[in-house]
Amino acid sequence: MSEVPVRLRATAIRLTFRASVVITLAAFVGVVAFFWPFVVAPGKFGSSYAPPLIFGALLVLVLCVVISEIAEGGINSKALAMLGVLSAVNAAVRPLGAGTAGIETVFFILVLAGRVFGPGFGFTLGCTSLFASALITGGVGPWMPYQMFGCAFVGMLAGLLPRATGRREVLLLAVYGSLSGYLFGFLLNLSFWPFSLDPNSSIAYLPGLPFTEQWQRYIAFDLATSLGWDTGRAVTNFVCVTLAGPAVLTVFRRAARKARFQAPIRFAAPQLKRQGPAAGPAPCTPPTDG
Numbered sequence: 001m002s003e004v005p006v007r008l009r010a011t012a013i014r015l016t017f018r019a020s021v022v023i024t025l026a027a028f029v030g031v032v033a034f035f036w037p038f039v040v041a042p043g044k045f046g047s048s049y050a051p052p053l054i055f056g057a058l059l060v061l062v063l064c065v066v067i068s069e070i071a072e073g074g075i076n077s078k079a080l081a082m083l084g085v086l087s088a089v090n091a092a093v094r095p096l097g098a099g100t101a102g103i104e105t106v107f108f109i110l111v112l113a114g115r116v117f118g119p120g121f122g123f124t125l126g127c128t129s130l131f132a133s134a135l136i137t138g139g140v141g142p143w144m145p146y147q148m149f150g151c152a153f154v155g156m157l158a159g160l161l162p163r164a165t166g167r168r169e170v171l172l173l174a175v176y177g178s179l180s181g182y183l184f185g186f187l188l189n190l191s192f193w194p195f196s197l198d199p200n201s202s203i204a205y206l207p208g209l210p211f212t213e214q215w216q217r218y219i220a221f222d223l224a225t226s227l228g229w230d231t232g233r234a235v236t237n238f239v240c241v242t243l244a245g246p247a248v249l250t251v252f253r254r255a256a257r258k259a260r261f262q263a264p265i266r267f268a269a270p271q272l273k274r275q276g277p278a279a280g281p282a283p284c285t286p287p288t289d290g
Contacts (some may be wrong), residue, residue, distance in 0.1 A: 015120045019066075023123065023156070026062045033059055034190045037205050038214055056191075059145035063127055063152065078259045079117075082124060086113055090129035091136050104181070104233040105220040108134065108240040109248070110151060111177045114158030115169075116252040124154025154180045170245045177237030185230035189222050192241050197221070 015023070032039070033056075086109060106129060114122025119205045131149045143179040157180070164172050194205035203221040206214070 002233070003215050015118075019120070021064050026066045027153070030059065030061050030153070033149070034187050037190065037194050037218070038211055040207075056142045056145040060145070061148050063148060064144070067124055067127060068214075071185070072223070079121065082117070082255070082259065083121065083128060086125055087132050091132035094129075094133045095137055105236065106151065106183075107154060107177055107181060107233070107237050108128070108244070110155045111158045111173055111180070111241065112245060112252060114155035115161065116249060116256060117175060118229045119156040119159030121150045122157075122159045124155075125130060126151035126153070128157040143188070143194040146188055150184045150187050154184060169249075170242060173245055174238045174241040177241045178234040181237045182230045182236035185226050185233060186222055189226050190218070193218060193221055197289070 090106050090109050096105055103135055107254070110122065110129065114127055117125075127148045130144065130151050134144050134147075155208070158176060161172060161176060165266070180223070198202035199206060203217050203224060205217065
């Protein structure tokens with residue numbers, strides 16, 4: 001008996017055209033929120049603390065709009081249940097490694113879930129996982145919207161990776177997980193770089209500098225302060241995906257196959273229970289006299 005081939009993506013949450021447009025606009029807002037030190041002219045804000053707070057609040061609103069659009073496009077109870085379970089798992093495993101040499105266990109499940117359940121699910125899982133983790137660990141602060149946004153796009157891009165199977169797929173996800181670890185750290189550093197150092201430092205943010213000089217300062221800052229931490233995150237992602245990825249992918253795909261997220265729901269008319277042949281009326285016998 002031949003085995004039925006398993007699809008690479010189950011598409012737990014379907015992205016409509018309007019949701020895709022909203023995500024594209026959100027990506028643009030996110031780029032502006034992260035890279036504002038290179039585009040904002042000096043004197044536009046009263047202090048360097050204002051832009052992260054303003055853009056952080058804006059990111060929260062953007063993420064709420066995006067999630068509402070994704071939910072309106074097609075998220076059923078089964079996808080919502082899977083989202084809740086994986087968000088809780090991610091929130092529970094994140095404190096096991098956070099704060100120790102850059103070890104981050106949250107990306108492992110995020111990348112594999114985005115790969116199996118689709119980009120819409122990966123985007124939403126990135127937001128909900130970091131939000132739940134922040135509530136559990138008390139990590140609520142101006143940095144939380146940036147972390148949610150970064151993880152959301154890590155999960156979404158995992159669902160958009162090219163098709164591959166077997167060892168090639170595991171290697172693809174491991175390399176992507178490693179690169180996303182570096183990219184996440186690179187972006188998150190931008191959220192606090194402008195006010196984290198003495199302005200007299202050679203790697204500090206200095207308003208008014210040309211783009212090339214500002215960029216060189218930031219690259220030097222990222223390499224000096226975050227390269228080791230980001231390397232720990234990248235290595236953790238690569239090792240976890242390589243060792244446990246095949247088993248977790250199998251479990252996720254089996255769950256997706258049984259859930260049948262996008263299966264149409266049809267209501268059939270109730271059928272009457274069939275019974276045996278009905279007995280005819282009893283023969284009527286004429287009364288007898290006597």
